[in-house]
Amino acid sequence: MFKNYLIDFKSGLVVFLVALPLCLGIALAQNAPLLSGLIGGVLGGIVIGSISGSRLSVSGPAAGLTSIVLSSVQELGSFEIFLCAVLISGVFQLLLALLKAGAIAHYFPSSVIKGMLSAIGIILIIKQIPHLTGYDADTEGDESFLQSDGENSFSAFSSMLSQITPGSFIIGIISLGILFLWELQWFKNNKYTKLLPPSLLVVVAGILTAIGFDAFKTHYIIPQIHFVNIPDLNSFSDIKNQAYTPDFSGFLNFKVYEIALVLAAVASLETLLSLEAIDRLDPEDIQSPPNRELLAQGTGNILSGLLGGLPLTSVIVRSSVNVNAGAKSKWSSIFHGILILICVICFPMVLERIPLSSLAGILIFTGYKLAQPKLIVNI
Numbered sequence: 001m002f003k004n005y006l007i008d009f010k011s012g013l014v015v016f017l018v019a020l021p022l023c024l025g026i027a028l029a030q031n032a033p034l035l036s037g038l039i040g041g042v043l044g045g046i047v048i049g050s051i052s053g054s055r056l057s058v059s060g061p062a063a064g065l066t067s068i069v070l071s072s073v074q075e076l077g078s079f080e081i082f083l084c085a086v087l088i089s090g091v092f093q094l095l096l097a098l099l100k101a102g103a104i105a106h107y108f109p110s111s112v113i114k115g116m117l118s119a120i121g122i123i124l125i126i127k128q129i130p131h132l133t134g135y136d137a138d139t140e141g142d143e144s145f146l147q148s149d150g151e152n153s154f155s156a157f158s159s160m161l162s163q164i165t166p167g168s169f170i171i172g173i174i175s176l177g178i179l180f181l182w183e184l185q186w187f188k189n190n191k192y193t194k195l196l197p198p199s200l201l202v203v204v205a206g207i208l209t210a211i212g213f214d215a216f217k218t219h220y221i222i223p224q225i226h227f228v229n230i231p232d233l234n235s236f237s238d239i240k241n242q243a244y245t246p247d248f249s250g251f252l253n254f255k256v257y258e259i260a261l262v263l264a265a266v267a268s269l270e271t272l273l274s275l276e277a278i279d280r281l282d283p284e285d286i287q288s289p290p291n292r293e294l295l296a297q298g299t300g301n302i303l304s305g306l307l308g309g310l311p312l313t314s315v316i317v318r319s320s321v322n323v324n325a326g327a328k329s330k331w332s333s334i335f336h337g338i339l340i341l342i343c344v345i346c347f348p349m350v351l352e353r354i355p356l357s358s359l360a361g362i363l364i365f366t367g368y369k370l371a372q373p374k375l376i377v378n379i
Contacts, residue, residue, distance in 0.1 A: 045337015134165025175361025
């Protein structure tokens with residue numbers, strides 16, 4: 001049992017490293033407070049992870065809800081009123097769970113699930129290649145074709161070629177090299193190397209390499225904008241000052257209920273699709289109860305609305321990273337939420353030494369695992 005907890009902690013650590021910039025990036029893309037993304041990440045890991053019946057699914061703020069959040073906040077006039085819609089959407093999800101609406105998950109065709117996984121893998125690779133080279137003009141976590149910086153996913157490549165950050169690119173290549181090296185049979189079977197999570201090794205190597213560039217004052221020094229950037233949360237008062245709470249007058253606004261219904265429907269479908277997809281990736285082929293997942297998501301969104309967080313869903317990217325990291329149980333998701341909570345408050349300086357290109361390497365490798373040519377041929 002202790003061995004499984006250790007494995008789950010290691011995989012939770014890997015998910016945490018990927019989830020942290022994604023939570024911040026999605027909040028930025030949704031024009032929401034950065035702290036709301038972190039609150040969503042903590043609740044998605046600890047609350048939803050505890051209630052969920054899935055052993056591998058990871059929940060948090062979702063890029064797929066970006067357009068809904070942007071238009072809803074603009075329509076309602078404030079983020080505080082929007083939080084009422086998030087809270088009510090959670091209530092709607094609880095009703096869906098009571099009505100056993102999760103059964104719809106059993107009717108998703110296998111080809112749709114496999115195709116979605118491959119598509120997400122390809123999107124991950126396309127969107128993360130610029131970050132791998134140190135071109136971070138696009139928001140981390142943005143999965144849309146038309147980007148917030150005015151470019152699209154393909155035009156970004158031409159801009160990237162003229163604005164490569166050499167230090168970031170070197171770290172990105174080292175990161176991919178470590179991840180693919182660890183796929184070799186010798187590294188998998190060696191009793192020492194298999195104890196080291198390759199994703200954690202990638203992050204440590206990235207931090208040390210960046211420090212080395214800086215120490216020797218080479219032209220490979222990486223500017224601060226190419227590292228993880230988190231809001232200043234040095235005390236409870238900082239958290240209190242940056243956190244939003246719902247404006248309960250929104251409960252008298254019919255538009256809030258309309259938006260809540262849309263949020264509940266889209267978030268529930270995305271969650272059920274993600275749940276089915278992760279169950280297909282599960283090496284032990286364990287099926288997750290969909291109605292219990294809707295119950296977990298509803299509880300998470302009610303709390304997220306109350307505490308000032310973003311709307312939550314089960315997220316395929318973080319869940320895929322969790323599977324690849326070797327998670328054994330839901331404790332991996334819970335650990336990742338706890339780590340976000342602890343590290344953002346206690347160790348922000350360490351987190352801000354992580355190069356984005358290291359994390360891009362992990363996500364590109366995850367994309368490769370989701371969209372391997374043999375899987376596409378099978379589809």
